[in-house]
Amino acid sequence: MSDHGLTPSDPSQTATQDDVDRAVATVRRLAGWHVWPVREETITVDTPGDPLIILPTLRVEDVIDVTVEGQQVDMDTVSWSADGMITLQRAPRGLRRVAVTLRHGFESAPDLAGVCLKMAARSVQVQGSVSVGGISVGATAGITPQSTEWRVLDMYKLGPEP
Known part of the structure; x- marks a missing residue:
């Protein structure tokens, strides 16, 4: 389903x-x-090394867990917005370095x-077409x-x- x-x-x-x-x-x-709908999932993102990371979402309900290069981050050091942005004290530069488990989406x-x-x-x-003069348009x-x-x-x- x-x-x-x-x-x-x-x-x-x-x-x-x-x-x-x-x-x-x-x-x-x-x-x-x-x-x-709202779903819980883990999103792995590329990071440019900046502390601000933009997640592929427009509505975050909760950030549950964050790992950086496989190491769990203390959630007291993570800030996040409902628009899908998080900040980390230490953000590495590279591909697939940060994994965020979150609840996001609209009901x-x-x-x-x-x-x-x-x-x-x-x-x-x-599908049909409309002909006007010598021109046919779908x-x-x-x-x-x-x-x-x-x-x-x-x-x-x-x-x-x-």
Whole structure:
């Protein structure tokens, strides 16, 4: 069972659970993180050597454990923000040096869930085209967000890494 909790919403549509799951996976890949629901996981990150580390999340509920180069860090020395930033007294420079176990994500994201359901429904529509003069343009269908849906997705999308 998928952790997102979405099912095809309109019985008159032919979208299946697999279609919904694919739409959610696409949105999560575009956002750069799972978004919802809240989950506990360990994230291993590359570090530039700065004490500030930006995690791939936009909503942290709790930081449970931090290890630096395999050594557990005293949690009294770790500061973190709900936006996904942590500071360490000693941060190494290198790839995959810091592992953070945290609870993160939104309980729900109804606006983004709606985008996923619309994408799933569109993905099973028969694609057609519109011809005007000698130009043929494909009609909207598929599993990519449309222009207004990108605006919703952008609210949950990770920014560029420093």
